[in-house]
Amino acid sequence: MAVDSSSSDQAVSNEVVEDPILEIRDTNVTYSEGETYVLEDVNVDIDRHEVLGIVGESGSGKSMFASALLDAVPDPGKLTGSIRYNREDGSTVDVLELSDEELRQFRWEEVSMVFQGAMSSFNPTMKVGAHFKETLKAHDKDVSEGLEFARELLESLYLEPERVLDSYPHELSGGMQQRALIALSMVLDPEVLVMDEPTAALDLLMQRSILQLLDDLQTEYDLTIIFITHDLPLVASLADRMAIIYAFQFAEIGPRDEIIGDSAHPYTRKLLNATPNLDAPLTEMQPIEGEGPAPVNLPSGCRFHPRCPLATEECRTDDPPFAAIDGDGGTHRTACHHWQEAREEIPLNFGETAEEFDDRPVETGRSTVEERARAGGETPLLSLDDVEVHFDKEQSLIERFTQDPDVVRAVDGVSLDIHEQDLVCLLGESGCGKTTLGKTMIGLQRPTGGSIEYRGQDIWEAKDGGADVEISHEEIRQALQIIHQDPGSALNPNRRIVNILSEPLRHTHPNVGQAERRNRMRSLLERVGMTPADDFLDRYPHQLSGGEKQRVALARALLMDPDAILADEAISAVDVSLRIEIMDLMLELQSEFDTSFLFISHDLSNARYFAEHGDGRIAVMYLGEIVEIGSAERLIHDPRHPYTEVLRWATPNLDLDAMDAEEPPIREIDVPDPVDPPSGCRFHTRCPVAREACREQTPGLIDLDDADGKAACFREDPDHEYWDSEPLEGATEEPEASAEH
Structure with a gap:
């Protein structure tokens, strides 16, 4: 965080965190003998049992922040400052003062990490079950009890425990690998889960499903989750608080609803407006001009000033303090000289403020090329x-x-x-x-x-x-x-x-x-x-x-x-x-x-x-x-096909009212094996409105009578026997649809 020596204590004390599990103070990561900063002046508390979303562009320092929390900065990087971990029994340890053996135990038993690429985190020559056994043995845990807990975790993540444990990593899909990795990271029952782009390689549906599973796991196992991503809308549905990183410093941190609906830093507001989403008017989605600076070429003053439309001479010369705004006691902090002007002059392009931009009726029938x-x-x-x-x-x-x-x-x-x-x-x-x-x-x-x-x-x-x-x-x-x-x-x-x-x-x-x-x-x-x-x-x-x-x-x-x-x-x-x-x-x-x-x-x-x-x-x-x-x-x-509705549900939304998502309109998370696709309609095994006819007959792609395009679904034919067949197990009865029929 950009905090000078005179404002550092104030910035730290202003933050209201009732029961901090991690306290990070004056933390830096440098290379080239301290000449190059890749994480600078971080002062933040992380509350016990909260979900903190860390958002930033590629190369902004967010993964370095994750590594710093576990004292795992790769050589020749140098980590300085203080990272204090507060146990539930009241004792406190400084992570940077731990011995190698203490650090090894800390990284799995107290704070565990889920990395971006699940496949690269597993040994391809070992079965998944062997990874669990090896981890339990390395920490002197009872293997049989640990494996029982592993099975419980895998079931919580909608996986078949015996099948997964007996498989090699390559025999699982990407989503199954990622869920197995989450279970592995939790097998020692840690207090904190640090997740570095854990869903980056997954589809939206799997991402959204895993986020819902994480929400359930966080409640069930009293986890503190630090979720690091470049995708702001994705983590917004899970986070209690959000922190925005820009050019190796924290630019803004605050409650989720305030960061989304009333952010104060120009970068946060520009990032929200640059994010493609389904609710914003197309004409108002605007990219952020330029790109983030490299660590060897950092601008003076505010790091964002070369890309900021509100930048003044003060921004070019003076590093803004990371301070509380709105007199809210420190729950919302930002590093900007002109945060009041940012709220006024950079309107958000979604939610209530978007209504003034676009009130066009939805066009669903115009001709295409x-x-x-x-x-x-x-x-x-x-x-x-x-x-x-x-x-x-x-x-x-x-x-x-x-x-x-x-x-x-x-x-x-x-x-x-x-x-x-x-x-x-x-x-x-x-x-x-x-x-x-x-x-x-x-x-x-x-x-x-x-x-x-x-x-x-x-x-x-x-x-x-x-x-x-x-x-x-x-x-x-x-x-x-x-x-x-x-x-x-x-x-x-x-x-x-x-x-x-x-x-x-x-x-x-x-x-x-x-x-x-x-x-x-x-x-x-x-x-x-x-x-x-x-x-x-x-x-x-x-x-x-x-x-x-x-x-x-x-x-x-x-x-x-x-x-x-x-x-x-x-x-x-x-x-x-x-x-x-x-x-x-x-x-x-x-x-x-x-x-x-x-x-x-x-x-x-x-x-x-x-x-x-x-x-x-x-x-x-x-x-x-x-x-x-x-x-x-x-x-x-x-949407006329149930699968299209699922994709619509899975797409992250910046609408705060819709942020706490309803249950997914799908019966099974995992895609069937393309070697042995389901009979009839291939989506019937996951479809929430599937009936016996869907299992027995294959729908063709037919023109829609009342809209543009085509759909391959029996529900578009009011006379199809679908309407008289029985719903499949787990599917809805849909009385309103039957009545219309």
């Missing part, structure tokens, strides 16, 4: 007809000789048209087939059934050199490009940006000289917001930020002058504050370059923003099938 093209009789740019992509599941050496391989039905009977300057967002959970369908659509994956045509030409007939080929495969490949999920791994780390961008130009303009190529690259980099372009052309990828890497990946795809671009989770690796900026840029370039987009996402908020601004559609996938497709506004305000 696809509908207009179909009405005009245009040949689709890309056309999929009953496409199937099935894989043989990997087998061990023994299994290859003893049994036939299992078949994964990644894509199973998808038909879809994409037209000129069209935009389709594929939405669904991990493993539903989104990426496989996208790669199949642009000719990177050969289908096992059905056909894909580019301007009427079968892509794979062109690839195989058929007799009636009118468009060459080389022309098709140039016209269909991809932007990968992680731009860092998609850019060759050993080549400069100028060399990376030169490659596509050599294909599209082989006769252009080096000087002209550089001019074209310079022009496009400036167009995607990288100025001055010459400074970036001679850099290597590791010298770029995440947002800059994504811009380079976009520029590289556009240099091929494509007709369609597959953007595969292209903004998921970018900070929340930059996502709107990247999506706006893609939409501008779509219009400028006459390009169609297939945008893959697991986040309904992002899909809504992209599809609505681009006059496109959202296609919802589940276990290899498209179960609903339509305009963004219609899907959000009038």
Whole structure:
């Protein structure tokens, strides 16, 4: 926290925490012999049994804060200050004064940590049960009693204990791995659980489900939870208090409702307005200009002043004290010289203040690019007809000789048209087939059934050199490009940006000289917001930020002058504050370059923003099938498939009234195995309104009579026998629906 020596004591004493379990004082983490700060002047108390959400952009210092709490700062970092842990028996220990053996015991028995990547936290050669046994033995605990507690924890997390304990980590889904890791971190019954981006790699539905489970666990086991994330709306539904970190200092801390509804720091308010959400008017979602500073190049004064619209000379020269506001006794503190002006001049774009921005009626029936093209009789740019992509599941050496391989039905009977300057967002959970369908659509994956045509030409007939080929495969490949999920791994780390961008130009303009190529690259980099372009052309990828890497990946795809671009989770690796900026840029370039987009996402908020601004559609996938497709506004305000309703529920909400979420509209958390998908409607095993007909019959994708788009649900047919069949176990009777029928 930015607290000078004169205000430090006041800032600390002003904070009202009734029963602090952790007291952090004057804590710093430095590198380069104290010259470089990656956590600076932290003074905060954490209350016993509270949930504290820590929010910040990538590289802001939030993970370093987590490491500091356990005295686990990686070498050669230096941790200084005081971190006092208060036990329930009244004794107190300074974590930074513990011996190695005391620290080892403290980290599991008093404070435990759940890391971001569950798979990297498990030893892949050991079964999950062996991890529990090893942990119990290392702390001299009774193994049989500990395993009984582990089974209780796993059941609380909606897992089958015996199956999980007897499995290797890779045999579990991502959500199951994360829940097993949470159980492992709690097996020694710690008082504090520190969670560092624990759901970052999971889908929204699994994230929201795990947060609800954590809420239950926190109450049942009297836990104190410190939840660290870059996703502000996600943690808001769980937290009692929230703290915002910016550039290695705490910028604001206070009760959840005040941080969301009445925040005082310009960064917090700008971050809230930059977060894609389903309730804010699209026109009022604005990115935060610029990016957070690197630790070796910190600005003087207030760290946020280069990006702050309210910055004055005082902000540029004087570090603001981290002090209580509103005379509330210290429950809400911020580090800003102009917090009163921030509340007045940076209105929030959701809740009551959003009403003045947007009172448009919901439009659920306007025509899309696809509908207009179909009405005009245009040949689709890309056309999929009953496409199937099935894989043989990997087998061990023994299994290859003893049994036939299992078949994964990644894509199973998808038909879809994409037209000129069209935009389709594929939405669904991990493993539903989104990426496989996208790669199949642009000719990177050969289908096992059905056909894909580019301007009427079968892509794979062109690839195989058929007799009636009118468009060459080389022309098709140039016209269909991809932007990968992680731009860092998609850019060759050993080549400069100028060399990376030169490659596509050599294909599209082989006769252009080096000087002209550089001019074209310079022009496009400036167009995607990288100025001055010459400074970036001679850099290597590791010298770029995440947002800059994504811009380079976009520029590289556009240099091929494509007709369609597959953007595969292209903004998921970018900070929340930059996502709107990247999506706006893609939409501008779509219009400028006459390009169609297939945008893959697991986040309904992002899909809504992209599809609505681009006059496109959202296609919802589940276990290899498209179960609903339509305009963004219609899907959000009038979803017709129960799975779409689940995704709507799972999307984090900044509406305080809706923050304490109702029970999820779903019967089972985990997705069925795609090797053995359920019969009939594949969603029936999880659907809250499923009936016997859903188990026995497979619904087709049908046009909606009273709205745009299509849905694959028997409930759209008032005469279907669904209405007369019995509800499945755990499903609702729905008397109102039956009465309407």
